[in-house]
Amino acid sequence: xxxxxxxxxxxxxxxxxxxxxxxxxxxxxxxxxxxxxxxxxxxxxxxxxxxxxxxxxxxxxxxxxxxxxxxxxxxxxxxxxxxxx
Numbered sequence: 001x002x003x004x005x006x007x008x009x010x011x012x013x014x015x016x017x018x019x020x021x022x023x024x025x026x027x028x029x030x031x032x033x034x035x036x037x038x039x040x041x042x043x044x045x046x047x048x049x050x051x052x053x054x055x056x057x058x059x060x061x062x063x064x065x066x067x068x069x070x071x072x073x074x075x076x077x078x079x080x081x082x083x084x085x
Contacts, residue, residue: 011044026050055080 008016014025015036022039026032026049034049046052059080066072 015044024049051081 010027014027014030018025018033019039022036023033024036024044024046028048028050032050034052036046038045059078062080063078
């Protein structure tokens with residue numbers, strides 16, 4: 001706290017508040033936590049716990065909607081998150 005002038009970054013807070021339990025909090029809801037496989041890393045090295053847990057169901061829902069409701073047929077894969085964009 002002293003080094004940061006009494007101001008913590010959100011990511012720092014989410015790592016520090018759950019550090020003793022070896023977990024990290026979600027930026028979307030800090031009550032949602034996941035295990036931090038790199039607890040001694042100076043920065044967060046894993047995806048957000050809440051975001052990570054919703055990727056599969058939202059991808060399935062989107063693919064179903066696009067193919068069944070909209071009727072688009074393609075062999076291309078659907079990427080819910082693209083870190084290249």
